[in-house]
Amino acid sequence: MVGEDWGLIVLSFLVRVGFFLFGIYQDANFKVRYTDIDYFVFHDAAKYVYEGKSPYARDTYRYTPLLSWLLVPNHYFGWFHLGKIIFVILDLITGFLIMKLLNQAISKKRALMLESIWLLNPMVITISTRGNAESVLCCLIMLALYYLQKGKYTMAGLLYGLSIHFKIYPIIYCIPMAIFIYHRMRKEGPRAQLTALLNIGVSTLVPLLGCGWAMYKMYGYEFLDQSYLYHLYRTDHRHNFSIWNMLLYLDSANKGNGGSNLSKYAFVPQLLLVLVTGCFEWWNPTFDNLLSVLFVQTFAFVAYNKVCTSQYFVWYLIFLPFYLSRSHISWRRGILMVTLWAVTQGIWLSQGYYLEFEGKNVFYPGVFVASALFFLTNVWLLGGFITDLKTPVPLATAGKKNN
Amino acid sequence: MVTRHRVAVLYDAPEAIGSHMSQNDTHLTVRGGPGVVLQQRWLLERVESLDKSTKRITWRPREDLDRDLSVIENELSAGFSVYSNSTDIPGRFISTPMYNSFHSENFDIEQHLLLEVDPDLPWNPEYFTYDITVEPAQIQIVEYRPLKQGEEFTVGRVKDEKLEAGVFFVDASDEVDVDIGGIRCNWGMDDGKLERCQKTSLLYKQGHIAFNRSSQTAPLYLEQPIGLHPKVLIDLTEFDERPQCMYLMHLQLPLELFVDKFQVSPLLLFGEHDLELPQYSLQDKAWGSESIFELKAGTVNEITLHSRYIKPSNNSAGKFEVSFSPEIILACDTGDEKVARNPFYKKGLGYESLFTDDTSFRHLNTTTLSVPIPRPDMNDYSKIKYGTLLCLLISIVYLLSKIFGNNKKKVPVKQE
Secondary structure (H helix, E strand, O other): OOHHHHHHHHHHHHHHHHHHHHHHHHHHHOOOOOOOHHHHHHHHHHHHHHOOOOHHHOOOOOOOHHHHHHOHHHHHOOOOOHHHHHHHHHHHHHHHHHHHHOOOOOOHHHHHHHHHHHHOOHHHHHHHHOOOOHHHHHHHHHHHHHHHHHOOHHHHHHHHHHHHHHOOHHHHHHHHHHHHHHHHOHHHHHHHHHHHHHHHHHHHHHHHHHHHHHHHHHHOHHHHHHHHHHHHHOOOOOOOOOOOHHHHHHHHHOOOOOOOOHHHHOHHHHHHHHHHHHHHHOOOOOHHHHHHHHHHHHHHHHHHOOOOOHHHHHHHHOOHHHHHHHOOOOHHHHHHHHHHHHHHHHHHHHHHHHHHHHOOOOHHHHHHHHHHHHHHHHHHHHHHHHHHHHOOOOHHHOOHHHO | OOEEEEEEEEEOOHHHHHHHEEEOOOEEEEEOOOOOEEEEEEEEEOOOOOOOOOEEEEEEOHHHHHOOOOOOOOOOOOEEEEEEOOOOOOOEOEEOOOOEEEEEOOOOHHHHOOOOOOOOOOOOOOOOEEEEEEOOOEEEEEEEEEOOOOOEEEEEOOOOEEEEEEEEEEEEEOOOEEEEEEEEEEEOOOOOOEOOOEEEEEEEEOOEEOOOOOOOOOOEEEOOOOOOOOEEEEEOOOOOOOOOEEEEEEEEEEOOEEOOHHHHOOOEEEEOOOOOOOHHHHOOOEOEEEEEEEEOOOOEEEEEOEEOOOOOEOOOOOOEEEEEOOEEEEEEEOOOHHHHEOOOOEOOOOHHHHOOOOEEEEEEEEOOEEEEEOOOEHHHHHHHHHHHHHHHHHHHHHHHHHHHOOOOOOOOOOOO
C-alpha cells in the first residue's frame, strides 16, 4: 500500500460520510426518504431481537437472523442510523480487499481507476449508505477470497461458509474455487491436493451447517422457511428486471388452469451456465482468472435469475475491477457494452415507472419487451465476456505475484 | 309466533305531519318530502338456540352516502358487512378482539341470515339501508329508506303481527340531546283495525351525530396520478383539535388493497395485511382488512395504501377498478353511556364496539374512492410464453457457441 492507495481509501471514506449525512438530512426534511425500505425491515427485526423475540416477527424479514443481530446496537444506543455505519465500514473493507487482491502487475494509475469502480462508485456508495445490507455479503466473499489467495484454506472456508449462510448464491463459486486449489496444490501431490480441498470443504460446512443448526434451534422452521425455502418456492414476485417475471406472474395467477410449467424449470438454464462458466478456471487456473471467472459466473447467475433487482448488480460489481484488469475488451467496445446495458435498463425503468407510479397498464408489451431487451443485452455482454475469458493472457501481465 | 313490527317516520316540522299523513280503519298512509326518513323494525322471536353468539348484518348502498343523517339513524358503513362474536370463524372472515367480520360489495343476505320465520320482507338493497341483529332469543331487522317527495308508504296489519307506527317531527335537537314529538298508533290484535292514535314525545341522546357538511368540509380524495401505491389525502385544514375527541379514518379495504402497518402505523389493523402476496393467492383466506387511523386536525393527512397484483383479465380491455369508502369520523368521549342506545338504534358489533360505550360519532365525510389496478391480459399469454422461450433458446444457443466455439481472440501484442 502506498500513499495513493490510502488517499483513495480516505477519499472514499469522506464521500461516504457525505452521503450518510445527506441521507440523515433528507430523511428529516424531505417527503421521499433516502433510507432504503429494507433498512427499516432490518431495523424493526433488530428491535424484536433486542426485545428477546424472533426477527421473523417483522413481516418480510427474509434473511439470516445474524443480519438482525448486527443491527441490535441501533436499539441499544437508540440511534436509527447506526447500522448504516456498519454497512459503510464493511463496504470500505471490501474496497480495501479489492485493492489488496488486484493484480499488482498493472500500472498504478490503472489500478486506482479499477479500484474506484468499487470505492467511488455512486451505486455502491448509495447502497451502503442507504442501509442496504449487500456490503455484508460482499465483504464476506472478498475476505474468503483474500484468505484463499494467501493459502489459508481454513479461514477462507469459514468465511465462505458464512457467506453461503447469508445468501445461498455464493455456493456457485465452489466449483472454480475447488479447481483453483486443485491446480495450485498440484506440485505437492494428490495427497496435499485432497487435504487442501477437504480442509476448505469442511471449514465451509462448519459455519454453514453450524449457523443453520443454531438458527434453526433458536427460531425454528420459520428460519428455514423465511431465509431459504421462501426464495425457492415463491413465484408471484412483483415486476422486476427478470425475463421470467411476466411468465411467472401469469402462471402463478393461473395455477392448475392451463398455465405452463415452464417457469418451474427457470433454474435449468441458469444452473447450466453457472456450472459451465465455472469450469473456465480449469484452463487457466490462476488466482486472477478465478476472480474473472467469478465475475462471469455471477453475471450469468443474475441475468438468468427468476428475480432481478438493481441490488443484484452489486453481486458481480465486486469482481468487475479484477475482470477489467485482465480483459482484452477494447475501450470502444467497453463503452458500447456499458451504454447498451444502461439504455436497456433505462427502458425497463421507464416502463416500471409508468406501471408503479402512474398506474398505466404497461405489462404487455411494455414491461415484457423491456425485460427481454435487457435480458438479451445481458446475454450479449455475457457472450463477449466468455470470448474474452477464453483469450489467453499475455505472460507479461499474468500476475506472477498472486500465484 | 308473533312478529312485532314498528314503523317510524320522521319529518322536520310539526306542520308536516298533518299534511303528509292520512288514515282509514285499517291502514295508515304517509307521504314523502325532502329529508323525510322512514324506519321499519321487525322483531322476530327465535326458538332459543344453543348458539349464544350475536351477529350483526349491515347494508348501505353507496348512493346513500350523500344523504344527511337524521336523528333516528345510525351511520352505517357502505356495502355489506357481517359482524359476529361467535368463536366459530367462517372462511374469509377476519378477526378482531371484539368480533369477526366479513365485508363485500354485494348484498349476500341469504347466505348470512337464516330466518326461522319468514316475514316476507321485500329486500331492496338498491335504495334501502339495513341494520340486522341476530341474538339468541330474537332477530331484529331494521330498514331505513328515504321517503322522497311524491312517494307514499301505506301500512296495515298482516297476520301474526303486532303492529305500531309513529309519525314524528324534530322538536329540538342540539349536538347531544334530541327531542322529538308526534303521534303513535297501534293496531288491534283481533280485528286488525287501527286504534286511536296518541300524542307522544321522546327525549334521548345520540350516539351518531349528524354533521353539518355545509359549514365545514373534510375533502377526501386520491393523489393523482394513481399508481400502485394510492395515496389517500384527507384535508382537515378547516378543523381544530377538540378536547376528548379524536379524528379518525375507518377503512374497510377489499383484498386488492392493503395497509403496510410498518409504513403508516394505523391505530388498529385487522385482517389481511400481508405485504407482498397477490390478491389471487389470498382470496380464500380473507375478504380484506379493516383499519382505523388517527388523523390530525388543521392539516392535510396522507395515508398511503398499496395495491396487490390481481388476476390477469380474460380478453377484456376494460380497466379493473376497486372501490372503497373511507369514513372520516370525529369520535368523542361524552362520559355518558346513554349514548349507547336510544329508541331507534343501539350500538352493536362493528367498529363502534372497539370504542367505549360513551363514545359519540360524528361522520364528517365518507367518499367512495376508486383505484384502477393495471393487469395483464391472458390473451397475451402465448406471446409472452413463446417470447420468453425464444429469448432463452437464442441465449443458450448463442452462449454455448461462445463457450464451445472457436472464438479465441488473437492475443494483443502488447498490454499496458
